[in-house]
Amino acid sequence: MNNQPTIDINEEKELKKAKRNKYLKNLLPLFGFIGIVAVFSVLTGGKIIDPSNISLMLSQVYVLMIASMGVFMIMTVGGLDFSQGSILGLSSIIFCWVSNYSIPLGILAAVAGGAAMGAFNGFFHVKFKIASFIVTICTMYFFRGLCKYITTNGPVSASFDVIMLDETWLKVAITAGVLFIGFVLWHYTRLGCDLRAIGAGETAARFSGCRPDLTKFLVYTASGAITGFASFVNVIKVGSITGTAGSQLETQILITLVLGGMPISGGARARFSNIIIGTLTYCVLDKSLPMVFPVSATQQLVNGIIFLIVVTLTIDHESLRVIK
Amino acid sequence: MSDIILRSEKLNKHFGITHAVKDVSLEFEKGEIHGLIGENGSGKSTFCSMLCGIYSISSGRFVLDGKELKVKSQVEANRCGVSIIVQEMGTLPGLTVAENIFLGEEEKFMHGIIKDTSAMNREAQKLLDSYGFNRISAKQMIDNYSFEDRKLVEIVKATYFNPKIVVVDETTTALSQAGREELFKVMNRIRAGGNTVIFISHDLDEVIEHTDRISVLRDGELVDTVQSRQVTADDLKRMMVGRELDNRYYRTDYGDSVPDEVVMDVKDVTVPGQISDISFKLHKSEILGIGGLSECGMHEVGKAVFGASYGRKGSVILGDGYAVKNIPGAIRHSIAYASKDRDNESIVIADSIRDNVCLPSLDDLSKQSKVKGTLKDKILNLFADKHAVNMSVKMTGIAQYVSDLSGGNKQKVVLARWIGKNSNILVLDSPTRGIDVKVKADIYALMSDLKKQGKSIIMISEELQELLGMSDRILIMKDGKISGEFKRDPKLGEKDLIAKMV
Numbered sequence: 144m145n146n147q148p149t150i151d152i153n154e155e156k157e158l159k160k161a162k163r164n165k166y167l168k169n170l171l172p173l174f175g176f177i178g179i180v181a182v183f184s185v186l187t188g189g190k191i192i193d194p195s196n197i198s199l200m201l202s203q204v205y206v207l208m209i210a211s212m213g214v215f216m217i218m219t220v221g222g223l224d225f226s227q228g229s230i231l232g233l234s235s236i237i238f239c240w241v242s243n244y245s246i247p248l249g250i251l252a253a254v255a256g257g258a259a260m261g262a263f264n265g266f267f268h269v270k271f272k273i274a275s276f277i278v279t280i281c282t283m284y285f286f287r288g289l290c291k292y293i294t295t296n297g298p299v300s301a302s303f304d305v306i307m308l309d310e311t312w313l314k315v316a317i318t319a320g321v322l323f324i325g326f327v328l329w330h331y332t333r334l335g336c337d338l339r340a341i342g343a344g345e346t347a348a349r350f351s352g353c354r355p356d357l358t359k360f361l362v363y364t365a366s367g368a369i370t371g372f373a374s375f376v377n378v379i380k381v382g383s384i385t386g387t388a389g390s391q392l393e394t395q396i397l398i399t400l401v402l403g404g405m406p407i408s409g410g411a412r413a414r415f416s417n418i419i420i421g422t423l424t425y426c427v428l429d430k431s432l433p434m435v436f437p438v439s440a441t442q443q444l445v446n447g448i449i450f451l452i453v454v455t456l457t458i459d460h461e462s463l464r465v466i467k
Numbered sequence: 468m469s470d471i472i473l474r475s476e477k478l479n480k481h482f483g484i485t486h487a488v489k490d491v492s493l494e495f496e497k498g499e500i501h502g503l504i505g506e507n508g509s510g511k512s513t514f515c516s517m518l519c520g521i522y523s524i525s526s527g528r529f530v531l532d533g534k535e536l537k538v539k540s541q542v543e544a545n546r547c548g549v550s551i552i553v554q555e556m557g558t559l560p561g562l563t564v565a566e567n568i569f570l571g572e573e574e575k576f577m578h579g580i581i582k583d584t585s586a587m588n589r590e591a592q593k594l595l596d597s598y599g600f601n602r603i604s605a606k607q608m609i610d611n612y613s614f615e616d617r618k619l620v621e622i623v624k625a626t627y628f629n630p631k632i633v634v635v636d637e638t639t640t641a642l643s644q645a646g647r648e649e650l651f652k653v654m655n656r657i658r659a660g661g662n663t664v665i666f667i668s669h670d671l672d673e674v675i676e677h678t679d680r681i682s683v684l685r686d687g688e689l690v691d692t693v694q695s696r697q698v699t700a701d702d703l704k705r706m707m708v709g710r711e712l713d714n715r716y717y718r719t720d721y722g723d724s725v726p727d728e729v730v731m732d733v734k735d736v737t738v739p740g741q742i743s744d745i746s747f748k749l750h751k752s753e754i755l756g757i758g759g760l761s762e763c764g765m766h767e768v769g770k771a772v773f774g775a776s777y778g779r780k781g782s783v784i785l786g787d788g789y790a791v792k793n794i795p796g797a798i799r800h801s802i803a804y805a806s807k808d809r810d811n812e813s814i815v816i817a818d819s820i821r822d823n824v825c826l827p828s829l830d831d832l833s834k835q836s837k838v839k840g841t842l843k844d845k846i847l848n849l850f851a852d853k854h855a856v857n858m859s860v861k862m863t864g865i866a867q868y869v870s871d872l873s874g875g876n877k878q879k880v881v882l883a884r885w886i887g888k889n890s891n892i893l894v895l896d897s898p899t900r901g902i903d904v905k906v907k908a909d910i911y912a913l914m915s916d917l918k919k920q921g922k923s924i925i926m927i928s929e930e931l932q933e934l935l936g937m938s939d940r941i942l943i944m945k946d947g948k949i950s951g952e953f954k955r956d957p958k959l960g961e962k963d964l965i966a967k968m969v
Contacts, residue, residue: 161863331841333829336822343817350775350812351826351884352798411818411868 172404172417176424179449183431191431198311200426202380205318206231207395208422209373212325213261213366214396215418219338220359221345221409222268222275227370227396229286230260231389235374236293239301239384246304254371260286261367265360283393291386300383308379317376321369322419329415338362342409398450399425470497472663473518473536473632478527480513480687487513489687490527495632500654500664502674502695505684506707506903507875508861511667514684515634518665519551520544531631542571548631557621558609565591565605568624594627595620598653613762615646622653633657634665637901643761643929644965651677669903671700683707704904716908717936718915721957725753725939729786730923731892733772736781741767742947745781749892754914754924756938758931759968764947765927766807769896772925773797773804785892798827803885805878807897807927813881814869821865824851824884831888854887855880859909875906882913893917896927911937931961943967 183191190196210227217224237256242249260282267278293299329335337358340348345355378384403421406412428449432442473495480488488510495501503511516522518529520538529536531547538544541551558567565588569575576587591605600619609617626633635654642650654664654677668674674681675695683690683706690706731749736742742764749755757765770776772783774797783791789800797804806812814823825832825847832850836843851865858879862872869880878898885893895914899907914924914937928934934941943951943964951967953959 165866331838331843333833333842336826336829336842340815340818340822340826344811344815346811347813347815348826349794350773350804350806351815351823352795353826354795411815411822 169404169414172402172420172424175402176420176427179424179427183427183435187431187434190434191427196430200430201311201315203426203429204422205314205376206373206380207392207399207425208318208418209321209376210370210392211396211399211418211422212321213369215400215405215413215415216338216362217275217366218400218405218407219342219409219413220355220362221342222359222363223397224264224279224363224366225276225393226260226264226279226282226286227366228389228392229283229290230257230367230370231374231377231392232290232384232387233260233286234371235378235384235388236290236299237371238374238378239299239305242302242305242378246302246308249301249305250372250375253374254368257371257374258364258368261370262360262364264367265363268363269356269360279393287386287390290384290388294384294386298383298385301378305378306382314376314379321372325418326415335415339411339413342413343411395425401450402428471495472497472532474530475514475518476528476530478514478517478529479525480510480517480522481525482513487687488517488525491684491687491689492527493682493689493692495663495665496680497663498658498661499679500658500666500677502678502681503665503667503684504669504671504674504681504703504707506905508686508873509684509707509903510687511684512636513687515551515636515665515667518544518632519549519634521551545571545628545630549634550625550628550630550632551634551636552618552621552625553636558617558624560610562609563588563605564595564603564607564609564612564620567609567620568594568605568627570624572628594623598623599649615642615761618642618646619649622650626653626657629660630662632663632665634667636667637669645760647673669901669907671703671904675700675703685709707903708905717911717933721955726751731772731786732782732784734782734784736768736771736779736783738764738767738771738776738779741776742771742944745771745949747942747949749923749925751786751923752918752921753939754918754926754937756934756941757925757927757944758929758934758941758964759944759950761929763944763968765944766896768944769804769806769894769925769927773802773894775804798888798890799830801889801891803827803888803890803893805881805885805893805895805898807900809874809877809881809900814877814884816870817868819866819868820855820860820862820872820880821847821851823869823880824854824865824887827884827888850887854883858883858886875902878902878910879906882910886913890922892923892925894925894927897929898926899928899930899933931964934964935959935961945969 180191210231214224214227234253234257238249238253240249241252264275264279264282267273268275337348337353340351341353341355341358349355377389381388399421400417401407401421402424403417403419404414405417405421428446432445433439436442436445471494475491475493478488478491479486487508491510491514503514505511513522517524518536520540520543531549536547536549538547538549544550559570562570568591569587573582576583576590588605595601595603595605598619600623603612603616603620609620612620633654635650654666657664666674666678675698678695680692681695681698681703682692683703685707693702728751729748730751733748734746736745745768747755757768759765767776771779772791774783774791774793785791785800785802787800789796791797791800791802810816815826828850829842832846833840833842835846848865855862855865860872860879860883861876869877872880898910902910914926917924926934926937939955941953941964942949943953945968951964953963
């Protein structure tokens with residue numbers, strides 16, 4: 144077994160080209176981000192990169208980025224989650240209640256509540272083999288219903304001390320901390336390998352020693368817990384929670400990850416950077432579109448077109464092919 | 468000189484960086500069975516895929532009956548009189564047998580917008596009966612039939628309309644002896660009808676026996692076309708590899724005894740509907756062969772001892788006293804498993820070679836980092852590269868996706884991961900299925916080496932020669948039970964094994 148494959152010069156050239164293409168493809172979301180910033184800087188006459196606008200944009204980044212991390216894991220194993228917004232709303236309410244006794248205890252309660260809701264999703268998805276988007280669409284309505292029921296008599300307010308925490312440095316630190324922990328877990332433990340393998344081929348992953356069912360259940364639970372934690376940051380920003388708190392978050396997350404280059408079907412091409420680039424791109428788009436297109440109908444139209452362009456550019460065209 | 472029905476002229480195919488078929492000019496005669504052989508990646512399947520419109524042609528052309536053949540899909544190819552029976556599954560689940568047979572030809576049974584299902588079923592049943600496959604019912608869902616029966620349905624589907632060219636691509640690897648005989652009967656009938664069969668197989672004896680002429684491809688190029696009656700398997704091997712193979716194809720040692728130390732004790736293992744009361748002991752440095760017909764349950768035995776079966780009863784106790792219950796436990800206690808269903812169970816197709824090689828060893832690799840329990844990319848890359856290169860996987864690099872590799876190279880990746888894991892017990896289900904002679908020889912040599920290192924191997928195989936040539940002991944199974952046991956012996960022959968199989 145020592146015959147090295149012979150590679151002629153022509154092949155070597157092609158090889159380099161293939162590697163370069165792959166490299167470029169990985170960078171595409173980054174170019175997309177830079178492109179969008181450039182285009183809208185011109186269209187808005189520089190208003191978009193104005194410091195006051197940047198801080199406004201950032202205020203939207205935190206919750207989205209933290210919550211995206213959980214869904215990133217879910218999408219890597221090949222699932223989807225449409226209940227994130229409702230989970231954020233409900234765990235925000237839990238946090239508000241408990242924050243009146245103690246803020247740290249409130250955070251713990253919100254995380255535990257989010258985890259329980261995520262576990263609920265995971266349990267139905269794994270145990271009864273129901274497709275994840277169906278389970279989470281059902282729980283989206285279920286959790287949202289609870290939210291609205293609780294807030295029937297008016298919004299739920301957090302303790303006044305919470306609003307005092309509304310400092311940019313704190314929110315940046317929290318978001319960076321969560322991202323750092325996620326990054327370390329993704330790159331320096333078997334989490335990344337396991338999730339990618341399960342997303343790429345569940346049966347084969349099982350035969351390689353992964354535990355797909357348990358892992359999926361835990362991923363949903365963890366994702367709920369992460370969103371539960373994000374509810375803390377959410378409440379800092381808004382102070383009191385209404386029945387519609389957090390709605391649309393699920394679609395925002397989905398768009399964010401796809402803008403960041405995340406393959407819709409998950410699997411081996413998921414990259415941690417998808418979360419960061421995706422969130423930033425989304426927030427730039429979301430803030431600059433109203434400046435360029437003041438009518439909200441056109442905004443949605445342009446939003447849809449841009450989304451479609453990005454998906455078309457980043458989607459994996461390489462079908463599975465076998466050379467014999 | 469007979470009539471030429473099909474000609475390829477200077478045919479080429481590029482897959483990105485791979486030049487899979489190079490300037491192949493070939494002629495096929497009317498009424499012949501033409502063998503097409505070559506190692507994995509030699510381009511034979513690619514050649515046929517271009518013929519059948521599955522792949523586009525990079526340059527060159529096919530000429531069928533004096534006219535250039537230009538097809539974009541299998542259905543178009545069928546209409547031009549070219550059909551193919553493929554290596555892997557070619558039937559669609561969720562449809563009936565009849566719907567599968569007449570896929571793409573439904574108009575025949577349409578009255579306006581209404582499909583005459585009963586006429587379709589009748590027609591399909593008539594076809595099945597005419598092939599002698601009476602036990603298959605046209606009305607049944609295809610899913611109710613075994614892999615083998617589905618293959619037979621595919622044979623009907625590909626040949627009932629009397630095509631001029633039928634490509635049989637690696638079909639025999641999926642079939643048991645009885646199924647193969649059925650296929651050969653059909654092939655002979657096609658030839659008798661004045662049409663042509665292109666037969667691709669890795670089983671050289673089979674090719675010599677059942678073809679008129681054989682063309683050999685190597686690295687995408689045509690080496691030669693020879694008369695089947697004038698060559699031996701060894702001649703063909705030489706032509707395929709381009710050099711002399713050493714004679715250590717199978718093991719040549721006989722009479723050495725295996726140590727008494729038991730490394731795996733399987734007791735009364737039952738998997739409902741699959742196997743019942745299987746008991747055997749595996750010894751240190753032993754190659755234990757398990758054979759039988761493809762539906763005899765032997766493939767489930769491999770899964771059962773690896774802890775992968777659902778609803779298993781009985782016990783699998785290892786030398787260290789551990790009782791295997793699930794896959795992670797089995798891997799931790801040094802069991803490796805390579806499935807017959809390579810693409811779905813052995814490796815994660817849509818993932819990199821690196822991740823595939825590292826996956827079972829992640830826990831071990833995390834102990835090698837400076838910070839215990841964490842993984843470092845550098846360590847993973849080195850590990851994957853070392854074992855992939857050791858197995859001489861033909862790849863552009865460990866970042867390449869397994870889906871880009873040929874069958875033999877995929878199997879090398881499977882072996883690389885378990886060699887990397889340094890497992891002591893290897894359960895190899897059909898390790899050489901659909902793999903060419905050279906890689907086959909590599910795998911046999913590797914098995915002998917592993918045996919010398921004191922590792923134990925369970926080899927489940929439908930190839931009797933392989934069982935006889937490699938095993939210290941052979942268990943034969945029939946209807947989910949062990950029906951016979953044989954010690955390694957030069958006098959032992961295929962007939963002895965077959966007697967216990969049927």
